[in-house]
Amino acid sequence: MRFLSVLRKTLVETVRDWKVLLLLLLLAPAFIFVLYGFYGRDVTTYGVIVRNGDREVEPAAGTAGADEPAGRRLIRTIVDTKYPDGTAMFRLTETNDLEAAKKKIRDRDAQVLLIIPETFSKALGTADAQGGPAGGTALTFYGDVTNAKYIVAAAFLNAILSGFLDEVQGVRRPVAIREEMAGNMASRTEFEFYVPGLLVFAVIMILFTAAIAAVKEADKGTIRRLQMSKLRTAEFLGAVSLVQVLLSVAALLLTLLCAITVGYRVAGSVVNVLVVGALSSFSITAIGLMTAAFCRNAGDVMTIGNFPFFIIMFCSGVMFPMPAVRLFAIGGRIIQLTDVLPPAHSVSALNKVLNYGAGLTELRFELGAIIVLTILYFAAGVWLFHRRHMRLR
């Protein structure tokens, strides 16, 4: 069978071209170790600078926990806040130099500057039992909203402060607010947050090798021999693509194993991760074939290929969430602009498997979307490649 012969030949060539093979297989796993080196196994500890201006007046009789000034107790509460595994959530430092503290926030040496006002204890002491307004006293958060860690730290601190104020004032709210974290996110380390992105990165990398594998036949002129033979374009590209998918799955598995080795916890099945990865690889390979249609040699691929590569990396949510641009809705599900990119669904599917332990049936939409998009992209890739490199001129 011609398909199998091309498959075998492409595999042999790939193995013999070991530098590209190593790059493909080892780049994402290498990043796993680099990130692990940066972040280690620790959960994220947020840096908080406190300027405690509280004039430590004696609290009024009748307020709870009245043997210590309120500012000091608040600081202790923050310091004592821990993750379920016992790791401190905040790394707290106190300062009196506001300007130096703000500079540290701007330099991202810490995430939140908490300013406790002079009247903090007094305000709490004069508040009525129902927690009515003391008036004119405010706790201030200072932070950089472009720093994603500030958003998270401020949210955590806000919850702690609300609880603290309720407790000090003896307020019992008619409706309690309870926070539950999806999946096992609460105990995720910062390193673990980056792993899904690296898994998708391992898959996206084959865009280049798929394009190079296809276009090098044109570059070396061997495509003329294939054009003269009985080989059909679909057979040729199908075999080349299958090899890329195998390589991609191998890279994905290797990346995942490396991550697990250094402590990454997979909530779902590794097999499901590989299923998502294999389907995603087909779609990326199809984009690689489309790229190859616009290139004449490997050098072209390394330049022109950067356009689809970065579009995928930035617009599919691999690196950071993209704003939703609604296109239309199907069966109550909103279809966004980024949904036309298969990796957007790969990210979503991997997130569900890795963090929430989702099974394949729970990934119906994502897998369906990847399959449909892959078929469309593959058809476009075959058509474009044939038109550019394999048809009669």
Added chain:
Amino acid sequence: MNAGTKECTADGIAIEVRGLTKRFGSITAVDNLCLEIRRGEVFGFLGPNGAGKTTAINMICGLLRPDAGRVVIHPSTDGSKEAAGDPRRTIGLCPQAICVWESLTCLEQLEFMGRMYDVGRREARARGLALLETLGLAEKKNKLAKTLSGGMQRRLNIILALVHEPAILILDEPQAGLDPQSRVLVREFIRNVARLKTVILTTHEMDEAERLSERVAIIDRGRLLVCDTPENLKGRIGEGEVLEITFAEGQGAQLEAALPELRANADNVQVKGEVVSFVCRDAAAVFPAVAGLLKVKDLRVVDIKIRQKTLEDVFIHYTGRGLRE
């Protein structure tokens, strides 16, 4: 219709080319080319670089769509299934550039090409080994193509066109870049192949075309100038040998003045720079008269020789230019 079609009968024709034309923008690469290539002959396409040989070959192979005209590949008389199918399957093409899979061994790529034509794995391997043997590459069968010398790669380039046993073999500049030893090997190989197949050879080297081709088509600027056997072509520019005189530089005016008298001694006089060639029935007999004239006109001569006519003389006769100009 050109001279090459005169003696053909329908049964003996392997390829018919009718009014083939190809334009690239404002350039007409092949202009109304008409040919009939006979079954079993070695047919030479001779012309300078850029004459349109490769474009014509690509259209004959089906790799390039003509703007006008058509190519008819006649099935072989043995009625083989292969020949009756897509014309491209009956042709083996050895491209001008070396087109090999660098990371495959010699034998692997021959097997692979065989498989691309649905030749069984064992058969493809057997054919590959036999072909490697014939072109002196048997010892290199397990070497990666990228480790072969340029000459060996070119030999591999040739046999890759043969593994599916095509009825017609097209060799586009097969000897370009070959060392003398490989040239001899390839020449013998082409002669052997020609016993069984129709061979079309493009070259700008008239010696090779003359040595190998039974008939030669001379093409220039996309147009067929003439097509016949090398002997007949040489006969068209006059009988006898060529008396070739190379003059010292800087005698343009004197040479110009002497030309009318020099022409009186020969059928065909060609001037290319400082070189003047006369086609003479009896060069030895003409030589004393020419030598006397040179003395009278006080023309300084660098070299004088009497040689046989070549296809280059034919080309110069028809175009006024050399093949390498």
